[in-house]
Amino acid sequence: MSAAQATKHGLAAGDAAAPERPDWTIDQGWSNYTPAEHAVWKTLFERQTKLLPGRACDEFVEGMKNLPIGADRIPDFLELSEVLMQRTGWQVVAVPGLVPDEVFFEHLANRRFPAGNFIRKPHELDYLEEPDVFHDVFGHVPMLMNPSIADYIQAYGVGGLRAKKLGMLDKLARVYWYTVEFGLIQQKDGLRIYGAGIASSRTESVFSLDDPSPNRIAFDLERVMRTHYRIDDFQESYFVIDSLAELLDLATIDFAPLYERIAGQPEYQPGDVLPTDRVITRGTGRYHDAKRRQAVTA
Numbered sequence: 001m002s003a004a005q006a007t008k009h010g011l012a013a014g015d016a017a018a019p020e021r022p023d024w025t026i027d028q029g030w031s032n033y034t035p036a037e038h039a040v041w042k043t044l045f046e047r048q049t050k051l052l053p054g055r056a057c058d059e060f061v062e063g064m065k066n067l068p069i070g071a072d073r074i075p076d077f078l079e080l081s082e083v084l085m086q087r088t089g090w091q092v093v094a095v096p097g098l099v100p101d102e103v104f105f106e107h108l109a110n111r112r113f114p115a116g117n118f119i120r121k122p123h124e125l126d127y128l129e130e131p132d133v134f135h136d137v138f139g140h141v142p143m144l145m146n147p148s149i150a151d152y153i154q155a156y157g158v159g160g161l162r163a164k165k166l167g168m169l170d171k172l173a174r175v176y177w178y179t180v181e182f183g184l185i186q187q188k189d190g191l192r193i194y195g196a197g198i199a200s201s202r203t204e205s206v207f208s209l210d211d212p213s214p215n216r217i218a219f220d221l222e223r224v225m226r227t228h229y230r231i232d233d234f235q236e237s238y239f240v241i242d243s244l245a246e247l248l249d250l251a252t253i254d255f256a257p258l259y260e261r262i263a264g265q266p267e268y269q270p271g272d273v274l275p276t277d278r279v280i281t282r283g284t285g286r287y288h289d290a291k292r293r294q295a296v297t298a
């Protein structure tokens with residue numbers, strides 16, 4: 001396994017036992033966190049906070065500044081929700097880990113962000129099986145303070161319920177993956193991170209912006225819907241938006257005709273660059289090529 005943070009952001013739970021409440025929420029149990037767990041948060045918080053200036057987008061920085069999120073303790077979801085509710089009408093609700101698709105979308109459609117209440121172990125700082133409180137809160141919640149992202153993620157919840165019925169969830173999930181989780185944005189002083197999967201990862205917040213290996217390609221909805229992604233390693237391609245308003249526009253589009261148009265069309269591999277792409281950086285592919293060679297010789 002690479003050092004890359006590997007999380008199954010936004011993917012559904014398997015057959016894990018459902019908790020008592022039908023919406024899978026649990027109490028955060030804030031007072032049950034141990035000093036060792038708060039210490040893991042502090043380590044993660046401090047190292048990301050050092051890395052992100054000049055890397056995270058302005059909206060992320062602004063959102064973080066206005067939230068009750070600090071180094072010394074795992075944030076209390078009720079305190080976060082109070083601030084978020086006033087800004088964008090969102091809340092953070094605790095879940096024990098991954099939840100089924102419908103449950104996840106139903107929460108988002110109602111402006112509730114399901115966040116894992118557990119935190120990774122001290123010896124697994126860069127490795128995650130499931131999104132934990134650091135990924136979900138540090139990575140996602142600052143962006144939920146932004147009205148465009150707030151509306152976009154709600155629309156994704158509504159669209160997810162619909163895509164599931166249409167059998168098109170894999171296509172829609174790619175849009176979430178390449179925006180909310182691994183999106184980059186072009187700002188006036190350069191490329192910046194807005195995706196939570198990057199913002200919460202020490203290694204990917206450097207790789208995504210600085211490494212010559214990955215492609216950085218202008219976001220195009222249909223293209224992204226047809227593109228596979230990697231869940232076990234850094235992305236081979238990042239898709240770049242010009243402004244968060246671009247996502248807000250997506251929230252108003254009817255995806256049904258798009259699903260029809262792309263049904264049966266060829267799909268693209270994560271590292272593909274197409275003649276029709278507006279390429280910002282053509283990657284060398286070196287990182288993933290080396291991984292593939294290792295896999296062949298192993």
Ligand SMILES: [Fe+2]
Binds near residue numbers: 009010131140181
């Ligand atoms: Fe996530």
